Amino acid sequence: MTEAGETLISFEEVYKIFGPNPRGRAFELSQGGMHKDEVQRQTGHVVGITDVSFEVKKGEIFVVMGLSGSGKSTAIRTVNKLHDVTHGRVVVEGTDVQQLEGPALQQFRREKMGMVFQHFALFPHRNIWENTSYGLKVQGMEKKERRKKAMEALSMVGLEAYAFNAVRELSGGMQQRVGLARALCSDPDILLMDEAFSALDPLIRRQMQDELLAIQEKLHKTILFITHDLNEALRICNRVCILRDGYVVQIGTAEEILTQPADGYVAEFVQDVDQGRVIDVASMVNPPAIIDPGSTLVAAVDSLGDRQGGFVVDADGRPTGLLHVGAASSALAHGTTALADVLQTDFETTTMEARLNHNYAAAGRGLPIAVIDEAGRLVGELEPREIMEEMGRVEELVDGFEREKFL
Numbered sequence: 251m252t253e254a255g256e257t258l259i260s261f262e263e264v265y266k267i268f269g270p271n272p273r274g275r276a277f278e279l280s281q282g283g284m285h286k287d288e289v290q291r292q293t294g295h296v297v298g299i300t301d302v303s304f305e306v307k308k309g310e311i312f313v314v315m316g317l318s319g320s321g322k323s324t325a326i327r328t329v330n331k332l333h334d335v336t337h338g339r340v341v342v343e344g345t346d347v348q349q350l351e352g353p354a355l356q357q358f359r360r361e362k363m364g365m366v367f368q369h370f371a372l373f374p375h376r377n378i379w380e381n382t383s384y385g386l387k388v389q390g391m392e393k394k395e396r397r398k399k400a401m402e403a404l405s406m407v408g409l410e411a412y413a414f415n416a417v418r419e420l421s422g423g424m425q426q427r428v429g430l431a432r433a434l435c436s437d438p439d440i441l442l443m444d445e446a447f448s449a450l451d452p453l454i455r456r457q458m459q460d461e462l463l464a465i466q467e468k469l470h471k472t473i474l475f476i477t478h479d480l481n482e483a484l485r486i487c488n489r490v491c492i493l494r495d496g497y498v499v500q501i502g503t504a505e506e507i508l509t510q511p512a513d514g515y516v517a518e519f520v521q522d523v524d525q526g527r528v529i530d531v532a533s534m535v536n537p538p539a540i541i542d543p544g545s546t547l548v549a550a551v552d553s554l555g556d557r558q559g560g561f562v563v564d565a566d567g568r569p570t571g572l573l574h575v576g577a578a579s580s581a582l583a584h585g586t587t588a589l590a591d592v593l594q595t596d597f598e599t600t601t602m603e604a605r606l607n608h609n610y611a612a613a614g615r616g617l618p619i620a621v622i623d624e625a626g627r628l629v630g631e632l633e634p635r636e637i638m639e640e641m642g643r644v645e646e647l648v649d650g651f652e653r654e655k656f657l
């Protein structure tokens with residue numbers, strides 16, 4: 251058994267080169283840092299992946315993300331030796347995959363991992379549960395036991411009611427669920443998912459992402475997930491590895507990728523992403539500015555310094571009113587001096603664990619947001635200006651990169 255936090259899959263300086271003499275000059279050139287296009291021009295060999303190293307921890311959803319042709323499928327296919335590696339090692343639970351042959355390799359694939367592809371074929375003449383448990387049939391499991399396992403896997407993906415339906419009665423999204431159920435059916439430690447949701451339309455795709463996360467919460471598999479979509483990657487990953495032209499550009503958590511993109515290439519990707527989805531409120535929170543309800547409006551505004559707002563709280567520390575500096579200034583200009591006249595009761599609240607996307611709208615209106623704990627007590631405040639700045643930061647990074655490129 252492996253412990254949590256332990257490495258389950260490791261890539262150690264892995265190269266995969268396609269062509270008649272993969273370990274020859276093409277490898278040398280690639281190892282020397284030459285771009286794959288130039289290697290191909292000089293040697294006629296295609297570099298699939300070059301010097302790829304990463305570790306996938308037990309229980310982690312590790313996403314490999316990159317554009318088409320960046321080497322994602324090549325990489326995932328070395329994990330179950332659908333591809334040999336040209337150089338380096340892929341190690342799964344202490345086993346050097348390259349060394350496996352014949353029946354040992356088959357057993358390794360069957361017992362250790364389930365695979366889900368973008369396109370996979372269901373047997374049209376078998377019903378859903380039979381399709382789901384087909385791998386177990388191959389292993390010689392008896393029908394009753396197989397059906398039990400299939401039903402469990404199907405209920406995991408919300409398809410138990412369809413177990414006896416024919417394949418043609420299922421939509422594309424449902425068929426993809428069967429693919430996932432089939433991978434889960436033998437209860438492998440590892441799931442390998444290559445663009446498994448990429449062919450689905452956006453709504454169904456999001457549902458599948460949510461379901462994968464829910465399943466993961468229950469089963470704690472180790473998932474190597476491939477996608478060309480950074481939004482999807484950041485949404486479901488514990489960590490993501492970004493590939494470009496076969497090499498690793500950056501490995502990190504969603505937040506690290508968004509806030510510290512390794513270079514302009516990553517920053518350009520990041521620009522397309524709705525950042526609030528992955529940045530925690532906790533990383534942007536300020537201590538609460540608490541206003542004395544007995545003070546005058548002028549004194550209250552003064553007490554806020556350069557904050558855009560503060561809150562009045564009740565005896566239990568729960569926020570009851572927001573003083574927004576903008577509103578206060580215009581009230582003062584109109585001769586209002588009573589604090590109570592300017593306090594707003596319709597303010598937004600959020601929690602430390604929430605993500606910033608829940609707070610866009612209020613931030614966009616310039617309103618401070620109350621951060622509260624489980625008891626509803628004020629524990630912090632989000633400044634709208636800071637949220638908007640954080641959102642704009644990565645765009646600037648990209649702008650800077652664009653300028654550099656053309657200088």
Ligand SMILES: Nc1ncnc2c1ncn2[C@@H]1O[C@H](COP(=O)(O)OP(=O)(O)O)[C@@H](O)[C@H]1O
Binds near residue numbers: 296321
């Ligand atoms: N069997 C193969 N023979 C030759 N070249 C290949 C083969 N498989 C992949 N490649 C090349 O390797 C590179 C990476 O491909 P792939 O891993 O399929 O990328 P991705 O999955 O990220 O779209 C591409 O340049 C592709 O053309």
Ligand SMILES: [Mg+2]
Binds near residue numbers: 322323324445
């Ligand atoms: Mg691919």
